[in-house]
Amino acid sequence: MLAGLPIYQQAILLLAALVLFSSFTLLAQTRVTAIIHAFAWQGALVAMTTALVAFDSGKHHLYISAALTLSLKALFIPWLLHRLVKKMRIDRVAHTVEHPALVLMIATALVIFCYYVAQPIQQLEHSITRNTIAISMSVVLLGMLMLVSRNKAVSQVVGFMSLENGLFFAAVAATHGMPMVVELGVAFDVLVAAVIFGVFFFHIKDSIDSLNVSELNRLSETDE
Amino acid sequence: MIDWLLALSQAMLFALLAPLFTAWVRRIKCWLQNRRSPALLQPYRDLRRLFSKHVVMAHNASIIFRLTPYIIAAATLLAAVAVPLIAVNLPTAAIADVIVMAGFFALARFFLALAGMDIGTAFGGMGSSREMTIAALAEPAMLMAIFTLAMVASSTNLSTVISHVLADGLVLRPSLLFAFLSLVLVGIAETGRIPVDNPATHLELTMIHEAMILEYSGRHLALIEWASQIKLMLYGVLIANIFFPWGIAETADALSLAIAFIAIVFKLMLLGIFLALGETVLAKMRLFRVPAFLVLALTLSVIGLLSHIILEIN
Numbered sequence: 001m002l003a004g005l006p007i008y009q010q011a012i013l014l015l016a017a018l019v020l021f022s023s024f025t026l027l028a029q030t031r032v033t034a035i036i037h038a039f040a041w042q043g044a045l046v047a048m049t050t051a052l053v054a055f056d057s058g059k060h061h062l063y064i065s066a067a068l069t070l071s072l073k074a075l076f077i078p079w080l081l082h083r084l085v086k087k088m089r090i091d092r093v094a095h096t097v098e099h100p101a102l103v104l105m106i107a108t109a110l111v112i113f114c115y116y117v118a119q120p121i122q123q124l125e126h127s128i129t130r131n132t133i134a135i136s137m138s139v140v141l142l143g144m145l146m147l148v149s150r151n152k153a154v155s156q157v158v159g160f161m162s163l164e165n166g167l168f169f170a171a172v173a174a175t176h177g178m179p180m181v182v183e184l185g186v187a188f189d190v191l192v193a194a195v196i197f198g199v200f201f202f203h204i205k206d207s208i209d210s211l212n213v214s215e216l217n218r219l220s221e222t223d224e
Numbered sequence: 225m226i227d228w229l230l231a232l233s234q235a236m237l238f239a240l241l242a243p244l245f246t247a248w249v250r251r252i253k254c255w256l257q258n259r260r261s262p263a264l265l266q267p268y269r270d271l272r273r274l275f276s277k278h279v280v281m282a283h284n285a286s287i288i289f290r291l292t293p294y295i296i297a298a299a300t301l302l303a304a305v306a307v308p309l310i311a312v313n314l315p316t317a318a319i320a321d322v323i324v325m326a327g328f329f330a331l332a333r334f335f336l337a338l339a340g341m342d343i344g345t346a347f348g349g350m351g352s353s354r355e356m357t358i359a360a361l362a363e364p365a366m367l368m369a370i371f372t373l374a375m376v377a378s379s380t381n382l383s384t385v386i387s388h389v390l391a392d393g394l395v396l397r398p399s400l401l402f403a404f405l406s407l408v409l410v411g412i413a414e415t416g417r418i419p420v421d422n423p424a425t426h427l428e429l430t431m432i433h434e435a436m437i438l439e440y441s442g443r444h445l446a447l448i449e450w451a452s453q454i455k456l457m458l459y460g461v462l463i464a465n466i467f468f469p470w471g472i473a474e475t476a477d478a479l480s481l482a483i484a485f486i487a488i489v490f491k492l493m494l495l496g497i498f499l500a501l502g503e504t505v506l507a508k509m510r511l512f513r514v515p516a517f518l519v520l521a522l523t524l525s526v527i528g529l530l531s532h533i534i535l536e537i538n
Contacts, residue, residue, distance in 0.1 A: 007396065010395060010396040010397075011396055013396070013398060013535045013536070014396045014397075014398045014401065016398075016535065017398030017399075017401070017402070017527070017531040017535060018398070020527060020530075020531065021402070021524075021527055024523055024527060028520070028523070100516070100519070101519060104519065104523055108523075108526055108530070111530050111534075112530070115530070115533065115534050131534060131535045132535070134534050135531075135534060135535070
């Protein structure tokens with residue numbers, strides 16, 4: 001039971017719940033800057049959880065992962081996105097979320113589904129983080145939901161990055177992190193992806209004068 | 225016998241302290257906004273003045289209009305009996321069920337909405353329709369938060385829940401954190417504070433609570449105002465005692481009761497400061513944004529429920 005655990009293990013679970021909550025806030029946000037802020041907070045929460053897991057399990061390489069996550073996901077990429085958004089003057093634009101209540105309901109259903117799916121995995125594990133596997137899976141699926149439900153490029157990129165947060169969190173929760181080489185590789189992949197996305201934003205904006213990706217359909221010479 | 229007396233005096237304390245709590249929140253607000261504040265006893269003086277005035281009523285007012293203030297006051301007082309203020313395990317703990325309390329509030333709200341429409345003025349009808357819209361969204365959020373509590377403590381009895389949280393000591397429970405945030409949002413919506421409704425005005429087109437009681441005067445108005453002050457304090461005590469129950473008396477001896485009294489006064493003062501701070505920082509939101517606010521409360525309580533199931537069991 002929860003009451004018998006040491007306080008830092010309780011803190012891991014609390015932070016995991018907050019990561020899940022940050023995914024929900026990402027889904028509900030409409031303003032571009034608010035989305036980026038929520039994403040930065042999610043990165044910071046994941047980094048904090050990783051550091052606590054490192055402390056709990058005594059695996060020192062996890063501290064490096066935590067520092068990487070904090071510097072990349074919580075500071076650098078949000079800063080990069082922020083600058084792009086400012087440059088393209090879309091920082092005050094509100095994106096509309098279609099059927100916000102429906103999206104939240106689907107999100108809740110996804111979390112329940114993840115809990116159901118993760119239950120057999122939980123039986124195999126004995127570490128404190130076994131319960132957070134379901135949370136990390138839901139962060140992945142909620143990121144996908146964000147990719148599907150938004151039609152603006154910036155929100156989709158943030159959804160993709162949050163999906164990557166979920167994968168990283170799953171690795172930390174299930175196996176105390178991936179090998180260092182893989183983790184470094186993934187971190188730099190994400191970094192490069194962020195830069196490339198930035199370039200793409202400009203290209204999309206140049207060619208269709210909007211970041212609404214549903215307008216890209218018009219380029220494929222089918223009828224309207 | 226002494227237990228019953230204690231339970232009775234606890235309910236009396238609720239009724240007597242509620243205007244003081246409102247005055248405290250007003251005072252902090254005034255300080256924060258660089259205004260001179262009215263005296264702390266001003267709400268009592270207002271109530272006395274209203275009680276001594278004649279009741280003016282429209283010619284077409286029905287019996288519902290006449291009865292509503294008494295029903296509201298009675299329902300709110302009964303809800304106050306159910307909520308432990310300074311001691312748990314009193315004889316009234318048998319009815320101290322959160323769902324009973326929610327039911328009393330619903331009863332009071334139902335009659336208030338009826339009375340708002342009774343006279344047939346445009347404002348009353350508008351206020352009733354808004355109040356019911358908000359209630360329909362706030363109640364599921366509140367119930368989900370209550371169910372989260374019930375799952376943590378395996379009971380919907382407030383006294384048992386509080387004892388359970390006390391016995392557990394300081395545990396970081398994600399479920400209780402989310403239930404706490406959700407209950408705060410629901411409390412703000414239900415007691416009609418900024419950003420949902422502005423309690424300080426009755427001359428605004430967007431008002432909700434005040435629109436329904438615009439036609440009331442004299443002792444009727446006094447009863448309704450008193451009831452809404454008790455309701456504000458009820459939510460404050462509920463939040464303070466469930467999530468931060470430390471200090472509440474578990475045995476009925478004089479010393480622990482005195483400590484409990486000081487503790488709850490301190491907690492309510494702190495809560496009042498936060499409420500006033502929130503009301504100063506935030507602006508009243510548009511009526512059409514209120515559903516989003518309450519959906520946030522619902523989402524929070526659902527996440528609380530889910531995190532209890534996912535993270536805390538086994």
